[in-house]
Amino acid sequence: MxxxxxxxxxxxxxxxxxxxxxxxxxxxxxxxxxxxxxxxxxxxxxxxxxxxxxxxxxxxxxxxxxxxxxxxxxxxxxxxxxxxxxxxxxxxxxxxxxxxxxxxxxxxxxxxxxxxxxxxxxxxxxxxxxxxxxxxxxxxxxxxxxxxxxxxxxxxxGERVSSSAVRDALAEGDLEHAARLLGRAYSIAGRVVHGDKLGRQLGFPTANVQLKHRRPALSGVFAVSVEGLGAQDVGGVANIGVRPTATDVPRPRLEVHLFDWQQECYGAHLRVHFLHKLRDERKFESLDALKTQIRHDADAARAWLAGNPIRPRPSTPMAAKAERTPRHG
Missing domain, CATH: 3.40.50.620 (HUPs)
Known part of the structure; x- marks a missing residue:
């Protein structure tokens, strides 16, 4: 194209x-x-x-x-x-x-x-x-x-399909509704960049997917599948938000803890498919309390994915490349 x-x-x-x-x-x-x-x-x-x-x-x-x-x-x-x-x-x-x-x-x-x-x-x-x-x-x-x-x-x-309707469904955490309107699970793609390594310190290393200046259409903690690490999608648990307990960053971040994945993936371009919302983002009284909650979130995401196995993705737009041509006025 x-x-x-x-x-x-x-x-x-x-x-x-x-x-x-x-x-x-x-x-x-x-x-x-x-x-x-x-x-x-x-x-x-x-x-x-x-x-x-x-x-x-x-x-x-x-x-x-x-x-x-x-x-x-x-x-x-x-x-x-x-x-x-x-x-x-x-x-x-x-x-x-x-x-x-x-x-x-x-x-x-x-x-x-x-x-x-x-x-x-x-x-x-x-x-x-x-x-x-x-x-x-x-x-x-x-x-x-x-x-x-x-x-x-x-x-x-009976519902008019529109970008606004998709945004409303995502804002409400109704990923199943959003997927019906989109014809696929909602996803965000971006390159993995270095973060502050807090997840690693808490025992749950994360891939930090760059959002650049984008304001995401959803927030919270989700069971996800991640495309771009090989032939098969990798399951995980993702947080998208401002991390109120750790740093309360001014711009939202997307961080994904990949299940059963030990390799570094800095620089990789990943697509994160949001499959099920676990909870809203909230502030905890300490990092220890946050660590305990992350463990519960990971267990909940694994349990949900076990009951809803990730299907093979025979063809996706991730691998597509667009041929860029010169600018016109």
Whole structure:
């Protein structure tokens, strides 16, 4: 899959396109991407996604923006796993936000991407002050010779599938509900970095998975499976939060104690699949009390995993690699 930063002035080839943030690539996104790739295959054209970085809500109201379900890297891997051919990552800044809706159509859809068919969600708006809508795209399609389709919202068991619904389920610790909406267990991927070695001092060494500047969508202690250490996932117990007993760090950390794993894994890129919530994070009166609780958590996670064996993962986006191409303006 090609990853292109920005939009070219003039497209090299026509495309079948969809547009969106695709945070989490949930089952609604997956249904839209299936329409995209099927149409692209039928037309003999590449399946192309246009997405934004940062999320528009992060640009307009950073303090009120919701937690991301996936980093940009994770989103790209999930899009590749959905058989997308090319992704354009468009920087959402003041210039882009001020672009008129007609300019978006002329400069991006027509000249920059040479769209021959466009799929959008039923709530898609575009251009300055969100003045562009589905009717405007249909009119543009008739004028420039491209088809436009809107996909209605997908429902699962009567509930509208959305990134907000996934966030709500994760915030409530209902991982089973989140998995139904996502079509898979919720996961976070990152590189293992050095920490303060407190877990090792307590007898439970942890892999510290880098979150960078990300605000996670969930917190607490979980039974997990960890991908990226070999052919088989490794079970473990994870804490994601601010560690109020030990250091009360200002930014959340993701720390995973891997069961029956003795090797160092610094620098490894892991994906942590959150399978079952054990408890909320809380402050203990001492490190000894924390150590006792960690032992209970590890035992509880082992017991849960014993009753819910980790299934082999025949194909995952972890191993996918995106081919990056030069930036455009």
């Amino acid at each position: 090609q990853v292109v930063r920005g939009i070219p002035t003039q497209a090299d080839e026509p495309a079948v396109l969809t547009i969106g943030n695709f945070d989490g690539v949930h089952r609604g996104h997956q249904a839209l991407l299936k329409l995209l790739t099927d149409k692209a295959h039928a037309m003999g054209l590449p399946a192309v996604v246009l997405t934004f970085e940062p999320h528009p809500r992060e640009y307009f109201a950073p303090a009120e923006a919701p937690a991301r379900l996936a980093s940009l890297r994770e989103k790209l891997l999930l899009l590749q796993a959905s058989s997308v051919d090319r992704v354009h990552v468009c920087r959402f800044d003041a210039t882009f936000a001020a672009q008129p809706a007609q300019g978006f159509i002329d400069d991006i859809l027509v000249r920059g991407l040479d769209v021959r068919h466009l799929f959008i969600g039923d709530d898609f708006c575009f251009g300055a002050r969100r003045q562009g809508d589905f009717a405007m795209l249909q009119e543009a399609g008739r004028a420039h010779g491209f088809g436009v389709e809107s996909m209605t919202t997908l429902s699962v068991e």
